[in-house]
Amino acid sequence: MSDRFELFLTCPKGLEGLLIEEAVGLGLEEAREHTSAVRGMATMETAYRLCLWSRLANRVLLVLKRFPMKDAEDLYHGVLDIDWQDHMLSDGTLAVEFSGHGSGIDNTHFGALKVKDAIVDKLRTPQGDRPSIDKLNPDLRIHLRLDRGEAILSLDLSGHSLHQRGYRLQQGAAPLKENLAAAILIRSGWPRIAAEGGALADPMCGVGTFLVEAAMIAADMAPNLRREQWGFTAWLGHVPALWKKLHEEAVERAATGLAKPPLWIRGYEADPRLIQPGRNNVERAGLSEWIKIYQGEVATFEPRPDQNQKGLVICNPPYGERLGDEASLLYLYQNLGERLRQACLNWEAAVFTGAPDLGKRMGIRSHKQYSFWNGALPCKLLLIKVLPDQFVTGERxxxxxxxxxxxxxxxxxxxxxxxxxxxxxxxxxxxxxxxxAPVIEQPRLSEGGQMFANRLQKNLKAMGKWVKREGIDCYRVYDADMPEYAMAIDLYHDWVHVQEYAAPKSIDPEKASARMFDALAALPQALNVDKSRVVVKRRERQSGTKQYERQAAQGKFVEVNEGGVKLLVNLTDYLDTGLFLDHRPMRMRIQKEAAGKRFLNLFCYTATASVHAAKGGARSTTSVDLSKTYLDWARRNLSLNGFSDKNRLEQGDVMAWLESSRDEYDLIFIDPPTFSNSKRMEGIFDVQRDQVQLIDLAMARLAPGGVLYFSNNFRKFQLEENLAERYAVEEISAQTIDPDFARNTKIHRAWKITAR
Structure with a gap:
């Protein structure tokens, strides 16, 4: 075999520039950059050194042959032409990977099969011995890359991907690959900072990947020093003596590095479930003396061991993919920026994010940005010098x-x-x-954010006397008053519930997102609430029962007051909270009229109207709904107010229940959904189509002198005119709109219906 080989080093997209610098430093010659790869020439010693020391590569591929191919037969014969007996035993194991397409091969599985067939046929013995396939731990892993009619056949020296260092057996929900973490550290200047004796802190460390990679760089520890199985271990071209020499040198360098006084490397993680896995990873890497992990929130982490210590704060905040993430992530980034300004003056910081718009909300400028890919997700690395002249928030x-x-x-x-x-x-x-007095920094709002805050404060002040007089602590404070800030904002005691209306397609998504972040930044200041008590949901046109379906599973209920009753709301798990605020006047009317009456609540949801009826002295209440979840919630609402007796809850399809019922009621309330197509129902309920049948069935249950209140929020709803021929019908919509919904009088319509 030749003394020099062509090598291909593969890497994640975006790391090519860093990898070529690293590879040249480790001895690669004639290096050239390709997409997700670096190519060059090297001796066997350099190839081994790259396997052992590359922090950035995925694989080290040793090119065995290049040949032109026009079809599958060219592929077969090109592979067959290699002296495979120089590379593996006839009874060894084999795995083949194939990439690319063309030359009549559009299926990578078929291409890999042709490569395997050629190798097996070449090594088959007269006795019938032949290589077998082992995809997990083969003796030889072969890779063929098809590139514009040329086949590049390579031996994978690395075996398993080099990012798998072996220390991280436990990981969090969204871990960075180790080589990507190393690339981020290198781009962040950590090798320089470590050489100067600097410290490192990760305030969102997860299971410690940044920490371990940083410590290995600082301690001059080869990233793959502890790996035992390599792609070349069973290769017949392997030179064990040369490998042993290089490995022993790496062991000595690591021992020397670890004997130095350890740098101050600390991780902080809010999730207690990740603390022990992180510590286990640190211990497996042999770095327990260098790295410490503590439980702590971003807002409280303290990276400075002393006033004179400087270093790097590095983190990979979550990107946000679930309902309500916008608010929590905005405040997370704000808290991170605040801690950098307060506790890390003169440090450097590196924030790796898939949401760069949120990175702008930290209140501190980045002096450099680099593009990376985390899998298929484009990301940015924001490099920051934590100096006062970089601050864009708070008093200087x-x-x-x-x-x-x-x-x-x-x-x-x-x-x-x-x-x-x-x-x-x-x-x-x-x-x-x-x-x-110490300066308490508040995020400086943008011009639009300040306008939004002013409107909120104006609304809050205007409603203050009314809220106090009515004895309520849950109401709407804003409903798309400013068209560019399209959202509804409700207060539930000391919580804020934000419903973001989906922006029209004509609106630039980036502008809509920026306005949303401006509004979220303004909320805590304008409404004087804690950031952790802001919940955000995106409100879109709903079909079927989607608005009633569970979106999360936090199970957190908040107790609120309304007209002398206590009600439970859930701000996180559903699009709706369990309390329709616009129906407050109707509930209060029911409370005033319920004394001594038998009350029926159809499509009762969480039975808030039934609680009000019971508070008003109803003789009995009956609440009907198809959902067991909401009836359980209704039971809790009744029990919370001491109304467990004489208050019946019925699970069933309302139409079918009415047809079978023979009881009479003095006061009936119906607030049906626009559509309903539950599996328990026969057919689909449509309020516009089925209103007459529904009202007729309900009026048949109404006692002489009784009242039926009917309402719904379908914007296009029209009450059938022929109902007025049989019943006394009075629209009372204007009487059921409180001041907090005066800006949106079409929020619902309501009618009072009695017998003629």
Whole structure:
């Protein structure tokens, strides 16, 4: 065999530039960059060194042959022409990977099969011995890449991908691959910072991938030092003595590096379930003396071991893919920016994010940005120098102001020492100037965000007296008042529930997203609420029962007050909260009219109207709904107010239930869905089509002198005119709209129906 070989080093997309620098440094010659790969020439020693020391490559492929191919027969004979007996035993194991297409081969499985057939046929013995296939741990892993009519046949020296270092047996929900983490550290300047004795902190460390990769770089530890199985282990061209020499050198370098005083490397993770897996990974990597992991929230992490220590803060915040992520992620990035400004002055920071718009919300400028790919997701690495002139939020103080504060603090901390007292011209002692109060930084709002905040505060002030007088603590404070901020905002005691209306297709998605983030940034300040108590949902046109379907499973209920009753709402798990705020006047009307009456609540949802009826002294309440989930919720609402007795809950299809019922009721409330197609129902309920049948069935259950209230929120709904021929029908929509919905009078329509 030749003393020099052609090598292909594969890597994740976006790492090519870094990989070529690393590979040349490890001895690769004539290096050229390709998409997701680097190509060059090397000796066997360099090939081994790349396997052992490359922090960025996925695989090290040693090219065995290049040949032109026009069809599958050319492929077969090109592979057959190699002296395979120089590479593997006839009874060895084999795995083949094929990439590319063309030359009559559009199926990679078929291409791999032709390569395998040629190798097996070449090595088949007269006794019938032949290689077998082992996809997991083969003796030889062969790769053929088809590129514009040329076949490149290679031996995979790495075996399993080099990013699999072997220390990370446990991982979190969205882990970075180890070589991507190493690339981010290199781009962030960590090798330089580590050489200067700097520290490293990851405030969202997960299971510690950044920490381990950083410590291995700092300790001069080969990333694949602990790997035992390689792609060349059973290769007949393997040179064990040369490999042993290189491996022993790497062991000595690691021992020397680990013998140095360890750098200060710390990780913080809010999820307690990830703490022990992270520590286990650190221990398997042999770096327990260098790395410590603690449980802690981003808003409280403290990276500085002392005032003079400098270093790098690095993290990979979540990107957001679930209902309500916008608010929590915005505030997460704001908290991260706040901690950088308060606790990491003069440090450097690196934030790797799939949501760069959120990165802009940290209140601190990045001086460099790099593009990466995390799998198929485009990401940005934001590099930040944590210096006051990079801050874009909060009050800035000059160096002179900061020095004066430090001097005053030193003065205040030494009360027992005799102090030189100064006197004015009248002989009175001059009191020391008190230290200025600490500056509490608030995110500086954009111009649009400030306008939005002003509107919220105006609405809040306008409703203040009404809210206090009515004794409610859940109401709508904003409903798309400003068209460019298309959302509804409701207060539930000390929680904020935001429903973002889907932007029209004519609106630039980036502008819509920026406005949403502006609004979310304004909410805590304008409404004086904690960031953790803001919940965001995206409101789109719903079909069927989608708005009632579960979106999450947090199971967190909040108790709110309305007209003297307590009700449970769930702000996170469903698109709706369990309480339709616009029906508050109707519920209050029912409470006032319910004394001594038998009350029927159809399509009762969480039975909030039934709770009000019971509060008003109803003789009994009956609540009917098809959903067991909502009836359980209704039971909790009734029980919360001490109304468990004489309040019946019925599970069933309302139409069928009415047809079978023979009871009479003095007060009936119907608020049906626009459509319903539950599996338990026969057919589909359509409120426009089925309104007459529904009202006729309900009126048949109404006692003499009774009242039926009917309402719904279908914007195009029209009450059938012939109903007025049989019943006394009065539209009362205007009487059922409270001040918080006065800006949206079409939120629902309501009628009072009685017998003639």
């Amino acid at each position: 103080r000059t160096p002179e102001q900061r020095q004066a504060e430090r001097e005053q603090a030193a003065y205040d901390q030494t009360p027992d020492e005799p102090q030189e007292r100064k006197f004015n011209k009248n002989g009175n002692p001059i009191k020391p100037t008190p230290a200025p």
